[in-house]
Amino acid sequence: MSSVRDIISRLGGMPMGFATVLKTFFRKPVTVQYPEQKKPMSARFRGRHHLKRYDDGLEKCIGCALCAAACPADAIYVEAAENTNEQRFSPGERYSKTYEINMLRCIFCGYCEDACPTNAIVLEPIEFPTGYTREGMIYAKDKLLEPAPAGVQGTPQVTPPGKYERAILPYPPIDASV
Amino acid sequence: MADMINLTIDGIPVAVPKGTVIVDAAKKIDNDIPVFCYHPKLKPVGMCRMCLVEVGTPKMDPATKQVVKTEDGKAVIAWMPKLATACTTPVSEGMAVRTNTKQVLDARNNVLEFLLTSHPLDCPICDKGGECPLQNLTLAHGPGVSRFEYEAKNHNAKHVPLGDLIFLDRERCIQCSRCIRFQDDVADDHVLQFHDRGRHMEIVTFSDPPFDSYFGGNTTDICPVGALTTADFRFKARPWELDSTPSVCTHCAVGCNITLNTRLETRTGGHEIKRVMPRQNEHVNEIWTCDKGRFVHHFTRSTDRLTQPLVRDASGKLAESTWEAALQLVADKVRGKHVAGVIGDRLPNEDAFLFGQLLTDVIKTGSVTMSPAIPAAYADIVRGFGVGKDTEFKQIGKGDTILVVNGDLEESAPVWFLLLRQAVVDRGAKLVMAHDHITKMHRYATKTVNYELGTAANWAATETMALGAELKAARNVLIVFGDEKLSADGARALARALANIMIESGHAGKANSGLLPLYPHANTQGVFDALPEQLASTVAVQHGKRQADVAWLIGVGDPADVPQAAFTVVQELFLTDVAKSANVVLPALSFAERDGSFTSGDRRVQRFYRALPGMGQAKPDWWIIQEVAKRLGKSWGFHGTTEIFAALADSRPDYAGLTYELLGVTESQWPPVGRADLYYGGTAYDNTGGVGARYAARAEQSGFTAVSEAVAPPSADMESLQHLPRTLYQAGELISRSKVLAGHVEYRNSEMTRTAK
Incomplete structure (x- = not known):
């Protein structure tokens, strides 16, 4: 004698599974189509890196590779070269010829930011890096470097001798009133 | 050492030879007294005051001229009222030294604070950063903060070329005069000097051309700060990013021990040599190397390196081929033919040995000589x-x-x-x-x-x-x-x-x-030793005029050494003039891309190790020789140079007992320099690759009968007078590819003024 109860027990949890699917099928989805759709982020969220510039358009990065040394994920690769007054990228003698961050390796810990002697590398509270290929996830200077401020020439610049001799400028005195 | 002096340093007794200074005596018991101007290979001057210590001597009773003793029999120490420099004070019997009192620690702190008043602290862009004695000692002994305004610091020129090869950063210089003393006392090229006094004191070069020396690179090693940098390594890499591999310089008979510092590089898509540093071997080069050894490494990643076998095709052009085709062609061509082999004296022992075996044992109708030919005569x-x-x-x-x-x-x-x-x-x-x-x-x-x-x-x-x-x-x-x-x-x-x-x-x-x-090169003796005994001196010198069916040339640069033959096989790094006229060109690996051993002019056999991956399809020369032998029916089955060297040592009585293991043995050397101890001797590398071993001259062996027949010199040797005296920067395939020596080579070869100085 087969009863309804028997049939249900023979089918196992299948109907219950279908019930769960049915229940969630009409629910509003929680995922979003990132990066086309974005969700509001916390103001303190730290996303991908930017390489900053000074107001005069020179790059803050001096190619010292301390970020690479500090990086626990070995995600940063820097090659340095020497500035000349005819082709100046940054103040002082040294600039980063190649600067690459492998965003797949990066764990967004911010140690690079801590290590940077010129505050050149900053994790900005904006988009998280996405891509379809592994190569595309290695961000070079073209993606990392900020555009020059409006009305200011980017790098390389021709600069007068003696103006940018030092790579690490003293920090401006801290304004105690703020 | 008969004259040993006993003293105590921080209560620990130590015995050292008479004349030793306190710094060295302390070093013997692992007490690192910090120094900047002192260098164990240079004469002490006591300029930097970093090594100040408390020194005392046994108190003498003026009346009895006896040491005054306490009740328990210990000598009473009369401490000097002020601190003394440990680098200029020689030890004396019964001396007591204190290196850890507050007075000494304060002195170190104050000297560092004083040095840092004028130091720019641009460590992030400084090439010495990471291996800098000033950094290390500041961390260990210096103040944590500065009491000085940045703007009040001494600001000096940061980019002063001292010659083509060495750059000076005047701001970083701490006026220790190590570079000046090296040039004066060791190299005897008086090209550097102090100029001016006090805060304005700076290093200048006064020779014409500036910094006219073959040894300038050594000053950057012993510089305790980043004031002196080489044109080659300037901003190339941070020291902590470098891999170091022990190697041996190939450019002359000395066989200087060097360290190849390599790093990843996007341009070549692989590793490349960033700098060459001396490696300490007190039996060979101590901690020095010349500028040629230091700056002629760029050929290892030259863009015109051969990366594929080339075979001359029907149209008479060298066309790219495969190893299989090229090796088979060579094997077919040499079988049963009279083959004249020539091997260059930059090749390692193993390759020369195998080449000799191939021509005499496998091909059997071959003869082998070396290039250049003249050293084979003696x-x-x-x-x-x-x-x-x-x-x-x-x-x-x-x-x-x-x-x-x-x-x-x-x-x-x-x-x-x-x-x-x-x-x-x-x-x-x-x-x-x-x-x-x-x-x-x-x-x-x-x-x-x-x-x-x-x-x-x-x-x-x-x-x-x-x-x-x-x-x-x-x-x-x-x-x-x-x-x-x-x-x-x-x-x-x-x-x-x-x-x-x-x-x-x-x-x-x-x-x-x-x-x-x-x-002329690193392995002239070794190639001669490794080749078969039949290389009689009289035959050796004839080979330029030799005729054969096939000429097989390995690393032969001089066209005069090429035998006349219908078919020529060349193993080379580059498409040299000799290679251009060959029928088959096989790409070989440079010394940095493989391992092997060299025998220097003083018959010291030394190992070198692989630092770089190979270029393209290039293969080590011994591999090429072995592959051809295999196609001729002889299977040696060597897996690497270790086995070949063992075979060499078996068949050459002079090398009996030598093994790779023995050549790789290191020993503790004095003075201790290297990674763990940067400030003492500079940035030379400690020896991790072995100090090598010298084999005995035959005159030392028992049963050697001295043959003292004189050889009559040729009466008229006019042909050879065309040769100019040899110069270090003689133009050649390798030196022409150095990125930094170009200007130097030109000057040397045009002027030849050096001897007249």
Whole structure:
């Protein structure tokens, strides 16, 4: 004698599974189509890196590779070269010829930011890096470097001798009133 | 060491030889007294005041002239009222030194604070950052904060070229004068000096051209800050990113131990050599290397390296081929034919040995010689009467005589120049110079003999006996000789005559005595030793005129050494002139991309290791030889150079007992320099690759019968007079690819003014 109860027990949890699917099928989805759709982020969220510039358009990065040394994920690769007054990228003698961050390796810990002697590398509270290929996830200077401020020439610049001799400028005195 | 002095440092007793300074004595018991200006290889000056310590001596009773003792029998120490510099104070019996009192620690702190008042602290962009004594000592002993305004600091020029190779950052300089003292006391090129006084004191070069020295690179090693940087390494990499591999320099007979610092590079898509640093080997190069060894490494990643086998096709052009096709072609061409093999003297022992085996045992109708040919004419004499097995250049001094014949030590073997110069100038060895022109070594000559241009052999054969009595009286006799402006016969006659002097003066087969040849490259002796004995000196020199069915050339640069043949096989790094006319060109690996061993001019066998991955499809020369042998039906089955060297040692009695394991043995060396101890000796690397081993000269072995037949020198040796004296920066395939030496090479080769200075 087969009863309804028997049939249900023979089918196992299948109907219950279908019930769960049915229940969630009409629910509003929680995922979003990132990066086309974005969700509001916390103001303190730290996303991908930017390489900053000074107001005069020179790059803050001096190619010292301390970020690479500090990086626990070995995600940063820097090659340095020497500035000349005819082709100046940054103040002082040294600039980063190649600067690459492998965003797949990066764990967004911010140690690079801590290590940077010129505050050149900053994790900005904006988009998280996405891509379809592994190569595309290695961000070079073209993606990392900020555009020059409006009305200011980017790098390389021709600069007068003696103006940018030092790579690490003293920090401006801290304004105690703020 | 009879005169040992006992003293205590921080209560720990230590015994050191008389004349030792406190810094070195403390180092013996691992007490690192910080120093900047002191360097164990230079004379102490006590300029930086970093090594201040408390020093006391046993109190003497003026009446009894006896040491005053306490009740329990210990000597009462009379402490000096002020601190003393540990680097200039020699030890004395019963001396007591305190290095950890508050007074000493304060002094260190204050000296560092004082040094840092003018230091820019631009460590992030400084090439020394990470291996900088100033950084390390500041961390260990210095103040954590500065009391000085940044703007009040001394600001000086940061980019001052001292010559083509060395750049000076005046801001970083702490005026320790290590570079000046190195150039004055060790290299004897007086090119640097202090200018001005006080805060304005700076290093200047006053020679023309500036920093005119073959040894300038060493000043950047011993610079305790980043003031001196090389044009080669400037901003190339941070020191902590570098991999270091022990290697041996290939450019002259000294066989300097070097370290290859490599790093990933996007341009070449792989590793490349970022800099070459000396590696400490107190038996060979101490902690020095010349600028050629340091800056001629760019050829290893030159874009015109051969990366694929090339075979001359039907249209007469060299076309890219595959290893399989090329090797099969070579095997087919050499089978049963008369093959004339020539191997260059930059090739390691293993390749030369295997090449000899291939031509004599496998092809059987082959003969093999080396290039350049002239050293082959006398290398057997050097093997017989070369420097004794236990020779140490450091021990040559008072009572010894050094005879230099027909060779410019500084141009041919720069580091031997440094070491032998010190034997003469610092330790009082006698120096007899016999030359047809003036060299830098003539500055220190106790006696100078001149002969007519190109007649060294005739002079040696007839007139050296006049030196006989003098040499007999000497404690040891070291004879340095070169083959400049000599034909093969002349060079052999010269070597023979010099060997006869060794026998007659009774110095043959002794330590610190013997012949020291100025061979052209790192492995001239080794290639000669590894090739079959049939390489008789008389045959060797004929090979330029040899005729054969097939010529097989490995690393042969001189077209004059190429035998005439219908078919030519070349193993090379580059498409040289010799390679361009070949039928098959096989790409080989450079010394940095493989391992092997070299035998230097003083017969020290040394290992070098693989630092870089190979270029393209290039293969080590021994592999190519073995593959051809396999196609000729002989399967050696060697997996690497270790096994080949073992086979070599089995079949060459001189090398008996030598193994790779033995060559790789390191030992503790004095002074201790290297990674764990940067500030003491500079940034030279400690030796992790082995100090090598010298095999005994045959004159040292029992049962050796001295054959003293003289070889008559050729009467007219005019052909060889066309050769110019050898210069260090002689134009060549490798040096032409150096990115930083280009200007130097041009100057050297156009001016030749060096000897007239």
